[in-house]
Amino acid sequence: MFPPARTGTSFYTANLSRELSGNGNAVSVITLDYAGSGLDDSAEIKKYNTYTIPTLSFSVKGWFKHFRICSILPSNYYKVHKIVKAANPDVILLVNHYLDIAFPAIFASIVNTVPLICSVGTQLQSCNPFRNKVLNFFDRLICGHFIFPFCYKIIAWDKEILRYLNDLHGSKVTDKCEVVNWGVNGAPEEFISHEHDYSLHNQILGVGAVSEQRNFLSLVEAFGIVASKYPDLKLKVIGHIYYDAAVRLAQRLGLSNRVIFTGELPHSEVLYEIKRSDAYFVSLTAKYVGLGTASIETMMMGVPVIANIPGDLLGSHILKDMEDVILCHGLSSSQVADKLCMLFDSASLRTSIGQNGRRFVKKFMSWDKVSADMCSVFNSCIGVSND
Numbered sequence: 001m002f003p004p005a006r007t008g009t010s011f012y013t014a015n016l017s018r019e020l021s022g023n024g025n026a027v028s029v030i031t032l033d034y035a036g037s038g039l040d041d042s043a044e045i046k047k048y049n050t051y052t053i054p055t056l057s058f059s060v061k062g063w064f065k066h067f068r069i070c071s072i073l074p075s076n077y078y079k080v081h082k083i084v085k086a087a088n089p090d091v092i093l094l095v096n097h098y099l100d101i102a103f104p105a106i107f108a109s110i111v112n113t114v115p116l117i118c119s120v121g122t123q124l125q126s127c128n129p130f131r132n133k134v135l136n137f138f139d140r141l142i143c144g145h146f147i148f149p150f151c152y153k154i155i156a157w158d159k160e161i162l163r164y165l166n167d168l169h170g171s172k173v174t175d176k177c178e179v180v181n182w183g184v185n186g187a188p189e190e191f192i193s194h195e196h197d198y199s200l201h202n203q204i205l206g207v208g209a210v211s212e213q214r215n216f217l218s219l220v221e222a223f224g225i226v227a228s229k230y231p232d233l234k235l236k237v238i239g240h241i242y243y244d245a246a247v248r249l250a251q252r253l254g255l256s257n258r259v260i261f262t263g264e265l266p267h268s269e270v271l272y273e274i275k276r277s278d279a280y281f282v283s284l285t286a287k288y289v290g291l292g293t294a295s296i297e298t299m300m301m302g303v304p305v306i307a308n309i310p311g312d313l314l315g316s317h318i319l320k321d322m323e324d325v326i327l328c329h330g331l332s333s334s335q336v337a338d339k340l341c342m343l344f345d346s347a348s349l350r351t352s353i354g355q356n357g358r359r360f361v362k363k364f365m366s367w368d369k370v371s372a373d374m375c376s377v378f379n380s381c382i383g384v385s386n387d
Helices: 008-022 074-087 102-111 129-146 159-169 217-226 245-252 267-275 293-300 333-344 347-364 367-381
Strands: 028-032 049-053 056-060 064-069 092-095 116-120 153-156 177-179 203-207 234-238 259-263 279-282 305-307
Touching (some): 008 092, 008 293, 008 367, 028 074, 049 074, 074 102, 092 102, 129 159, 153 159, 153 367, 203 217, 203 293, 217 245, 217 333, 234 267, 245 259, 279 333
Parallel strands (some): 116 153, 153 177, 203 234, 203 279, 279 305
Antiparallel strands (some): 056 064
């Protein structure tokens, strides 16, 4: 995935490409054709050597908004092979394991004897037990038998993804794994240049597709608890709505005028809303949790983040509770409400957590560090065949 698609995976590909290219590496990007998706074109796709391949697209309600498949078109195997042959790369990096562009990439890797590396940033999971079993079955069947065996190395973005890979595939996959974190979306300067104002803005922000596994219910419930104490406070949630339980909850609580669901917005507007916020809330309600791209952008902006993640999510880089972030163990709405009140009652706490979070991201999750870590993995694979 790549711009104009607006997802964490797309931003990851674009930002890693930018950083690698800026450090003198020749980068070619193969992505899908998003024509007809309704997504705006992006100048990003005109950078590097960017190639688009044809797809078949359709909507899968409740699952994917812009679902596209490319591997059933035989011509795509030849196209990817020809692109790889002409580029003569040291490695092929597949970004996310569940995308079917994996199969043309595997073919090109074998035919051109170029090592294939897979970067995994998404767990395939659902809070619906039946749907979760279906996803797990196809992950084990397809990725476990037809993708991962052809990868020389597998990059896990964090320890929760590593745990997910181990639970589903065991040591045959995790023995190939290394944890390499990801970075903010865009040039660091646009975040570093922002000096956050810690006087009250009276806004809580959540960002991400509203789904069963990111349903924002505990946040809306917590907002219902604190709403009377802070009558000017508003809650804004940015992201496409797949699952509307939180919308209906806000209506039942009589808070529709104060709980605003904007739908999907351009990245520039997301950054604008981060700057206008006092706190950012992130949570996943499924088995495996994580931070997400918008969360670390928020930390880089100096805005306090509340998250239900383990402190060691980022491997050896430990996030300290009440210093770098505010950790919620579980999704108790009363606990979230208590944490929000602590923030809204203390400008000094907002300042210290916001600034410590910014320092953490600058030190451990800048793209120059991410690209350097990735290059170390690439260098260990150069000259290795996948056959």
